[in-house]
Amino acid sequence: MIDDRPEAGAMAGMTGAANALDTRLGVAGFARRAARKVFPDHWSFLLGEIALYSFAVLLLSGVFLTLFFKPSMAEVVYDGSYAPLRGIEMSEAYASTLHISLEVRGGLLVRQIHHWAAIVFVAAIMAHMLRVFFTGAFRKPRELNWLLGFTLFTLALVNGFTGYSLPDDLLSGTGLRLVLGAVQSLPLVGSYAGFLLLGGEFPGTDLVPRLYILHVLVVPGLMLALVPVHAIVLPWVQKHTDHRRGLSTEKTVEGKPFYPVFMAKTAAFFLFVAGVTALLATIAQVNPIWLYGPYSPTAISAGSQPDWYLAFGDGALRLMPGWDVTVAGHTLAFGVIVPLLVVTAFMTALALYPFIERRLTGDRAVHHVLDRPRDAATRTGAGAAGIAFYGVLWAAAGNDIIAERFHLSLFATTWFFRAALFVGPVVAFAVTRRVCLGLRRRDMLLLKHGVETGIIVRRPSGGYVERTRPVPEETRIRLGALELETAREAAEDPQGIAGPR
Numbered sequence: 001m002i003d004d005r006p007e008a009g010a011m012a013g014m015t016g017a018a019n020a021l022d023t024r025l026g027v028a029g030f031a032r033r034a035a036r037k038v039f040p041d042h043w044s045f046l047l048g049e050i051a052l053y054s055f056a057v058l059l060l061s062g063v064f065l066t067l068f069f070k071p072s073m074a075e076v077v078y079d080g081s082y083a084p085l086r087g088i089e090m091s092e093a094y095a096s097t098l099h100i101s102l103e104v105r106g107g108l109l110v111r112q113i114h115h116w117a118a119i120v121f122v123a124a125i126m127a128h129m130l131r132v133f134f135t136g137a138f139r140k141p142r143e144l145n146w147l148l149g150f151t152l153f154t155l156a157l158v159n160g161f162t163g164y165s166l167p168d169d170l171l172s173g174t175g176l177r178l179v180l181g182a183v184q185s186l187p188l189v190g191s192y193a194g195f196l197l198l199g200g201e202f203p204g205t206d207l208v209p210r211l212y213i214l215h216v217l218v219v220p221g222l223m224l225a226l227v228p229v230h231a232i233v234l235p236w237v238q239k240h241t242d243h244r245r246g247l248s249t250e251k252t253v254e255g256k257p258f259y260p261v262f263m264a265k266t267a268a269f270f271l272f273v274a275g276v277t278a279l280l281a282t283i284a285q286v287n288p289i290w291l292y293g294p295y296s297p298t299a300i301s302a303g304s305q306p307d308w309y310l311a312f313g314d315g316a317l318r319l320m321p322g323w324d325v326t327v328a329g330h331t332l333a334f335g336v337i338v339p340l341l342v343v344t345a346f347m348t349a350l351a352l353y354p355f356i357e358r359r360l361t362g363d364r365a366v367h368h369v370l371d372r373p374r375d376a377a378t379r380t381g382a383g384a385a386g387i388a389f390y391g392v393l394w395a396a397a398g399n400d401i402i403a404e405r406f407h408l409s410l411f412a413t414t415w416f417f418r419a420a421l422f423v424g425p426v427v428a429f430a431v432t433r434r435v436c437l438g439l440r441r442r443d444m445l446l447l448k449h450g451v452e453t454g455i456i457v458r459r460p461s462g463g464y465v466e467r468t469r470p471v472p473e474e475t476r477i478r479l480g481a482l483e484l485e486t487a488r489e490a491a492e493d494p495q496g497i498a499g500p501r
């Protein structure tokens with residue numbers, strides 16, 4: 001019988017192609033297993049995918065920009081279409097970014113897509129990192145993936161900074177000047193590190209080409225190598241974690257197969273992320289460099305701010321008093337060194353958190369089932385303290401704007417943030433921990449007494465009691481009834497194994 005349906009030809013073609021590939025590479029077995037691989041379904045697992053897809057948008061839009069951007073600090077006289085800057089001397093980098101924005105067809109849109117994608121990218125990474133943190137998904141066996149993720153986070157921050165610096169306008173130059181100042185004030189190595197970056201004295205002519213190579217080759221190359229290992233290979237090999245629900249346990253995962261369900265969903269999700277980024281780039285202006293003019297070492301740019309994700313470093317610098325100490329003829333700029341140390345200590349604690357928690361709790365067990373934040377009250381409190389610390393530094397980067405808009409004294413604002421930096425994390429830790437403990441106790445009460453029905457009955461003896469009904473199985477699983485019971489049983493049985501700590 002001849003199958004004359006229109007899709008029959010396509011199917012036969014695909015089967016033919018699959019056979020041809022299998023006879024050459026022997027991939028059929030793997031492909032079949034891969035297609036059946038199960039992915040758990042939960043909205044919070046999409047945060048990592050948003051990061052993944054905005055990275056793809058960055059790569060695509062970045063390639064377009066390289067076609068027109070000139071990474072050169074050679075001086076040219078502007079004669080483009082933007083009248084207010086005509087006749088002004090500027091670097092080729094700035095002139096070419098103006099050209100992309102104002103003359104290349106679709107150039108402004110792609111530049112804005114690139115910039116918005118960078119903003120969304122880092123926001124998604126942070127949200128994803130917080131979900132991994134608060135659910136304890138970093139515990140054994142995923143500590144390595146946490147470290148890989150942290151490396152990706154740092155690389156994203158570095159690339160955001162180098163990208164922001166490329167157009168060589170007044171704003172990017174001010175940011176660069178600040179970072180170079182910080183690098184140069186490092187004891188012993190500062191001057192050499194500065195020369196290495198600049199290829200001579202500030203501003204030199206090598207900085208933009210060097211940042212360019214970092215921005216389009218070195219850092220994206222490293223990320224391209226690490227992202228698949230982090231987001232695909234390791235979750236595949238170690239299996240994805242899941243929340244306590246349904247059939248998911250430490251040994252099994254409940255979810256949809258990779259093909260066709262997950263693939264269709266994730267492809268649609270990529271289009272959604274790309275679409276939202278393009279929409280943002282269409283309606284919301286970002287970094288209108290033509291308004292700022294070219295960078296000049298003598299110009300002062302007031303009110304300049306970095307992209308949101310680097311603001312915490314700027315805030316740390318703003319909060320520290322400008323203390324200088326001279327030791328054996330060398331000036332130590334504590335105003336810069338202390339904020340650098342604080343930011344480095346914060347980032348190091350973040351990177352090493354899985355190992356710190358393991359040490360403190362003694363929990364060496366393998367975990368595939370996630371915690372709810374309330375299950376680990378101390379960890380959740382520590383996370384809230386970290387957010388408060390970061391948040392204060394971040395907000396302090398806008399101390400001048402806050403002072404101006406709210407008609408406050410700049411000194412009062414700065415002192416407020418200095419105090420908040422010490423008090424905020426302590427309060428956040430104590431309050432969050434207590435809230436978590438309270439919620440956990442409520443869960444335990446529910447498991448012990450059952451669900452209230454509102455029906456009061458009178459006992460033959462005369463007393464009144466409320467009738468309760470058993471907690472539904474799904475809720476018992478979610479609240480961790482099993483874990484609580486095994487822990488209690490083990491604790492009560494002197495011969496039993498020790499309960500998980």
Ligand code: HEM
Nearest residue numbers: 045048049051052129137145146149150152153231240241
């Ligand atoms: C470029 C940045 C990043 C991308 C593209 C990315 C992407 C992903 C994706 C797609 C997954 C699997 C799905 C999911 O759980 O969301 C994942 C898992 C994971 N990520 Fe990331 N991530 C990034 C950064 C980070 C950071 C900064 C951390 C933490 C410091 C981190 C820690 C983890 C861990 C521990 C897992 C395994 C979680 C599990 O199995 O439940 N990632 N990542």
Ligand code: HEM
Nearest residue numbers: 059062063065066069115118159160163164166216220287
């Ligand atoms: C982690 C990935 C990346 C991040 C976070 C990032 C971020 C940025 C940012 C914030 C800018 C300034 C945009 C502006 O002018 O307003 C920029 C510029 C630029 N980026 Fe990227 N980028 C990334 C990857 C790439 C890649 C992979 C390429 C090329 C293959 C690229 C090429 C460029 C070029 C040529 C510019 C200068 C032109 C311009 O400023 O419009 N970027 N990048």
